Amino acid sequence: MKYNQVTIKDIARELGISPSTVSRALKDHPDISPETKKAVNELAEKLNYQPNIVALSLRQSKTNTIGVIIPELVHFFFSTVISGIEDVAYSAGYNVIITQSNESLQREKTDIKALFNSRVDGMLISVSRETNTFDHIEGILAKGVPMVFFDRVYENANSSKIIVDDLSGAKEATLHLIDQGCKRIAHLEGPPNLEITKQRLEGYLEALKDHNIPVNKNLIMACPLGTIEEGKKATEKLLAMAEPPDAIFATNDPAAMGAMQAIKEAGLKIPKDIAVVGFSNWFFSALLDPPLTSVDQPGFEMGQEAAKLLIRQIEMKTKNSDIDVQPETKVLKTRLVVRDSSLKKGKKK
Amino acid sequence: MKYNQVTIKDIARELGISPSTVSRALKDHPDISPETKKAVNELAEKLNYQPNIVALSLRQSKTNTIGVIIPELVHFFFSTVISGIEDVAYSAGYNVIITQSNESLQREKTDIKALFNSRVDGMLISVSRETNTFDHIEGILAKGVPMVFFDRVYENANSSKIIVDDLSGAKEATLHLIDQGCKRIAHLEGPPNLEITKQRLEGYLEALKDHNIPVNKNLIMACPLGTIEEGKKATEKLLAMAEPPDAIFATNDPAAMGAMQAIKEAGLKIPKDIAVVGFSNWFFSALLDPPLTSVDQPGFEMGQEAAKLLIRQIEMKTKNSDIDVQPETKVLKTRLVVRDSSLKKGKKK
Numbered sequence: 001m002k003y004n005q006v007t008i009k010d011i012a013r014e015l016g017i018s019p020s021t022v023s024r025a026l027k028d029h030p031d032i033s034p035e036t037k038k039a040v041n042e043l044a045e046k047l048n049y050q051p052n053i054v055a056l057s058l059r060q061s062k063t064n065t066i067g068v069i070i071p072e073l074v075h076f077f078f079s080t081v082i083s084g085i086e087d088v089a090y091s092a093g094y095n096v097i098i099t100q101s102n103e104s105l106q107r108e109k110t111d112i113k114a115l116f117n118s119r120v121d122g123m124l125i126s127v128s129r130e131t132n133t134f135d136h137i138e139g140i141l142a143k144g145v146p147m148v149f150f151d152r153v154y155e156n157a158n159s160s161k162i163i164v165d166d167l168s169g170a171k172e173a174t175l176h177l178i179d180q181g182c183k184r185i186a187h188l189e190g191p192p193n194l195e196i197t198k199q200r201l202e203g204y205l206e207a208l209k210d211h212n213i214p215v216n217k218n219l220i221m222a223c224p225l226g227t228i229e230e231g232k233k234a235t236e237k238l239l240a241m242a243e244p245p246d247a248i249f250a251t252n253d254p255a256a257m258g259a260m261q262a263i264k265e266a267g268l269k270i271p272k273d274i275a276v277v278g279f280s281n282w283f284f285s286a287l288l289d290p291p292l293t294s295v296d297q298p299g300f301e302m303g304q305e306a307a308k309l310l311i312r313q314i315e316m317k318t319k320n321s322d323i324d325v326q327p328e329t330k331v332l333k334t335r336l337v338v339r340d341s342s343l344k345k346g347k348k349k
Numbered sequence: 350m351k352y353n354q355v356t357i358k359d360i361a362r363e364l365g366i367s368p369s370t371v372s373r374a375l376k377d378h379p380d381i382s383p384e385t386k387k388a389v390n391e392l393a394e395k396l397n398y399q400p401n402i403v404a405l406s407l408r409q410s411k412t413n414t415i416g417v418i419i420p421e422l423v424h425f426f427f428s429t430v431i432s433g434i435e436d437v438a439y440s441a442g443y444n445v446i447i448t449q450s451n452e453s454l455q456r457e458k459t460d461i462k463a464l465f466n467s468r469v470d471g472m473l474i475s476v477s478r479e480t481n482t483f484d485h486i487e488g489i490l491a492k493g494v495p496m497v498f499f500d501r502v503y504e505n506a507n508s509s510k511i512i513v514d515d516l517s518g519a520k521e522a523t524l525h526l527i528d529q530g531c532k533r534i535a536h537l538e539g540p541p542n543l544e545i546t547k548q549r550l551e552g553y554l555e556a557l558k559d560h561n562i563p564v565n566k567n568l569i570m571a572c573p574l575g576t577i578e579e580g581k582k583a584t585e586k587l588l589a590m591a592e593p594p595d596a597i598f599a600t601n602d603p604a605a606m607g608a609m610q611a612i613k614e615a616g617l618k619i620p621k622d623i624a625v626v627g628f629s630n631w632f633f634s635a636l637l638d639p640p641l642t643s644v645d646q647p648g649f650e651m652g653q654e655a656a657k658l659l660i661r662q663i664e665m666k667t668k669n670s671d672i673d674v675q676p677e678t679k680v681l682k683t684r685l686v687v688r689d690s691s692l693k694k695g696k697k698k
Contacts, residue, residue: 048488
């Protein structure tokens with residue numbers, strides 16, 4: 001494509017000064033008078049002058065752009081994380097461009113190449129639920145591109161990561177159900193490749209163990225996509241058991257919502273017959289009937305921390321491209337938001 | 350940043366062949382044997398060889414990347430549009446990178462520059478609710494960058510656009526409320542800069558006119574941000590009137606949801622006392638209590654059509670950069686999804 005690019009020469013001709021004066025004015029050179037700088041900058045703005053990007057990138061390869069790969073835009077948690085990323089990035093003078101893998105490994109591979117080819121200064125990545133090989137990530141890491149993982153991380157990477165304490169969050173949720181008098185607590189388990197799925201299961205198991213409640217494997221149902229539909233189907237199976245559960249702790253809010261639909265359709269009451277707790281505290285969870293108890297993840301803070309770590313790395317590498325940045329891991333705390341879907345004892349928060 | 354870039358020379362050295370053979374093998378040149386091509390491609394893949402992007406862009410400026418600017422990621426409608434864009438773009442061999450303006454004109458200006466600097470082949474834009482000047486868009490259009498607008502469009506641009514028939518959608522929603530026996534229908538109006546706001550108001554007014562219902566300006570309430578909070582506050586004011594409305598048609602689903610909260614908190618029943626209809630058919634609308642009637646916009650189709658139009662423009666311009674592409678406007682139909690929030694007569698869809 002040929003862009004009708006305004007050049008320094010056009011600005012010089014228009015103002016009747018030399019191109020080198022224009023160039024130095026644009027660079028805020030001390031030899032150029034404030035009046036000339038003002039005139040040059042105003043005309044540059046008016047004509048939408050953009051420095052020739054190709055020539056520029058030969059001189060200085062920094063684009064001041066951060067690339068983000070997230071699994072799904074429609075996921076409320078991830079849009080909150082992006083707001084946090086943007087909050088820090090824009091203040092520090094970086095732009096943010098986003099790609100979504102749509103939970104596909106193949107798409108994730110294409111995205112990472114597209115971001116690399118856009119010459120982003122660094123990447124923030126949360127992997128797809130299909131991601132079980134990491135060559136595409138290793139390849140870009142090997143080129144020295146700063147990268148920070150968040151939430152769904154690449155465990156073996158020698159890179160920084162921001163995670164949420166999923167285990168503690170899941171344990172707190174399960175302990176809350178035990179505290180409400182629930183004895184047969186089911187768990188709707190999430191996508192099997194993800195570390196967060198394992199951590200949430202582990203938290204559930206630890207809570208049961210702490211209270212000497214034996215683990216009943218029939219009460220742990222797989223929801224590999226973690227969707228509303230899966231949560232509903234899994235719950236229908238649980239309700240058909242000879243001894244159905246008296247509580248459900250779901251790996252995420254959509255699955256919990258599916259559980260609520262199945263319970264209501266079976267003519268049972270929430271929380272009286274079955275209490276329900278989700279994970280992630282989606283936008284809609286407070287609006288459900290009854291409002292859904294959920295484990296809140298600090299998405300905005302996660303985005304802020306991830307962007308801060310990445311920008312620090314980018315700026316260290318800008319000063320010294322051979323530097324080895326020490327990887328850091330930051331673990332953020334969750335917070336249980338108790339609502340009516342789990343309050344069997346009727347006490348209000 | 351210095352990337353540890355694998356070069357054609359590295360591949361040549363490793364395989365004991367000449368760099369020009371490697372180069373031709375990578376380009377699938379007929380002079381090179383299938384065995385050599387296979388070996389070169391496998392090693393290139395293994396070493397994560399990437400053609401030098403700067404050198405490449407001096408030769409051929411096509412990046413096969415489409416840039417998208419949307420107002421808000423968290424907006425369900427826009428995430429549906431993006432899925433439609435990606436559906437068409439990936440099939441056609443294009444990557445999609447996304448930026449969000451966060452409903453800010455300033456951010457939109459930064460985004461458009463960032464996409465331009467990323468050398469995207471074309472842009473798909475839905476403007477922010479603050480956007481009331483268009484110099485930033487004109488500047489990029491003047492450089493010959495193909496651009497297609499969707500949903501919230503730049504009306505005066507000599508560019509293609511995909512819009513939804515907001516007027517008809519709003520009229521159908523209002524006629525449905527009249528059909529349910531509602532006589533005092535209020536309207537929660539959206540962000541004043543947006544054409545869609547005007548069209549939805551116009552549809553509401555046309556429906557009233559068709560049924561000789563006089564317009565009561567006190568029943569039209571401004572919700573300039575179109576949020577849940579604003580919808581709630583506006584509805585509280587409506588309920589405090591001597592003669593409150595018997596129906597509310599909101600400019601979007603969040604405002605409708607705020608209306609529902611206010612109605613419930615006032616101890617009134619939906620739809621018996623006040624019927625409610627929204628616009629956009631958000632993800633959560635079917636899950637509310639009662640489920641919300643809403644005007645469905647074909648977001649996925651809008652994304653597909655916008656991407657198709659843009660790619661056609663890009664490919665025409667690639668063949669002939671001086672071509673003037675004729676602008677096209679495509680109008681998509683809405684569909685009223687009737688749920689319990691508006692069924693006063695109790696009839697089921």
